[in-house]
Amino acid sequence: MTKQKYIVTVLGAGVWGNALAVLARRNQHQVRLWSRRSFEPLASAISEAKIIISAVSMKGVRPLVEQLQTVHLPKHSILVTATKGLDPLTTLTPSQIWQTAFLNHSVVVLSGPNLSKEIERGLPAATVVASNELKSAETVQQVFASDTFRVYASSDPLGAELGGTLKNVMAIAAGVCDGLQLGTNAKAALLTRALPEMIRVGTYLGANPETFFGLSGLGDLIATCDSPLSRNYQVGYQLAQGLSLEEILSKLEGTAEGVNTTDVLVKTAVRQQLAVPIAYQVYRLLHGKITPQQAVQALMARELKEEFSDLDL
Numbered sequence: 001m002t003k004q005k006y007i008v009t010v011l012g013a014g015v016w017g018n019a020l021a022v023l024a025r026r027n028q029h030q031v032r033l034w035s036r037r038s039f040e041p042l043a044s045a046i047s048e049a050k051i052i053i054s055a056v057s058m059k060g061v062r063p064l065v066e067q068l069q070t071v072h073l074p075k076h077s078i079l080v081t082a083t084k085g086l087d088p089l090t091t092l093t094p095s096q097i098w099q100t101a102f103l104n105h106s107v108v109v110l111s112g113p114n115l116s117k118e119i120e121r122g123l124p125a126a127t128v129v130a131s132n133e134l135k136s137a138e139t140v141q142q143v144f145a146s147d148t149f150r151v152y153a154s155s156d157p158l159g160a161e162l163g164g165t166l167k168n169v170m171a172i173a174a175g176v177c178d179g180l181q182l183g184t185n186a187k188a189a190l191l192t193r194a195l196p197e198m199i200r201v202g203t204y205l206g207a208n209p210e211t212f213f214g215l216s217g218l219g220d221l222i223a224t225c226d227s228p229l230s231r232n233y234q235v236g237y238q239l240a241q242g243l244s245l246e247e248i249l250s251k252l253e254g255t256a257e258g259v260n261t262t263d264v265l266v267k268t269a270v271r272q273q274l275a276v277p278i279a280y281q282v283y284r285l286l287h288g289k290i291t292p293q294q295a296v297q298a299l300m301a302r303e304l305k306e307e308f309s310d311l312d313l
């Protein structure tokens, strides 16, 4: 059966927006790529679009939503958010911001272990499209699915989104671990303890705990924490080499969302008394309060406990 072809507009022409545009074009959809620097007005870029994808970084989400509220969205268009971040003012996720602004539109989260450079090379990968309206997620699944990009549907948008967002904090820690050459045992311990930390916060925020064991949680944690292609990993790795955060960010290709997410996550965790020991050490490191070595020592010196004593699943 031939798949339906759609007009797909990608908003945000950064590295991820470009990679998503490549994927949709490979499936013969009519793709328009728009950024705030485009000559084409936003209203014209989204006119007649069935699928509108936001691939801007977190700091661009609110300005983009506000701009879109001033133009006419095609009636049955589906909004897809691919941003992995948290709003510093409200702690809302991008999908919550999109859904609140556009109550009559379906919002779909696209999230998974998707390092853009590998996707652009056509290497095999898988992702999750998640929505409260499963039919909309299935439409987006059809738009992107190909023999090199396997797309799973899910009905837990918040879980899919938080997996991709919270793992960025852990990727900074993983970069530190590798940068200090702490070895494979240390890395395994770090990642294994990172997952329940993500689940603890994710379930507090309303996500389904099971989702974190899937591609958008554990899958993205593995990919991002083990790849020098990850900007968040690079932040941690280079901090361990003695570079300052400012120096690292000034040379980084694209956005490392984990830097802002760490602040939002730790502030939320402190307020709600959630245990986030790894994120807390990343926070102190990013704020120059400790060295990478001191962060490791602080994690190793924590009070001894049962392995699953604080895992509220």
Ligand SMILES: NC(=O)C1=CN([C@@H]2O[C@H](COP(=O)(O)OP(=O)(O)OC[C@H]3O[C@@H](n4cnc5c(N)ncnc54)[C@H](OP(=O)(O)O)[C@@H]3O)[C@@H](O)[C@H]2O)C=CC1
Residues within 6 Å of the ligand: 011, 012, 013, 014, 015, 016, 017, 035, 036, 037, 055, 056, 057, 058, 059, 060, 061, 063, 064, 082, 083, 084, 085, 114, 115, 116, 117, 253, 254, 255, 257
């Ligand atoms: N790269 C990857 O491998 C993946 C990235 N992601 C997520 O996708 C998001 C974007 O990442 P990535 O493309 O890598 O980042 P980039 O830094 O390459 O691109 C950021 C994009 O956001 C836009 N933007 C930033 N601020 C604003 C603003 N105030 N108003 C409008 N647009 C704005 C930029 O526009 P402009 O070009 O005009 O500056 C640019 O298009 C992040 O949340 C990231 O976590 C998710 C999966 C994979």
Ligand SMILES: O=C(CO)COP(=O)(O)O
Residues within 6 Å of the ligand: 084, 112, 113, 114, 115, 116, 164, 168, 171, 220, 223, 224, 229, 230, 231, 232, 233, 255, 256, 257
């Ligand atoms: O989210 C990503 C891969 O799934 C991209 O990670 P970085 O933003 O750390 O590069």
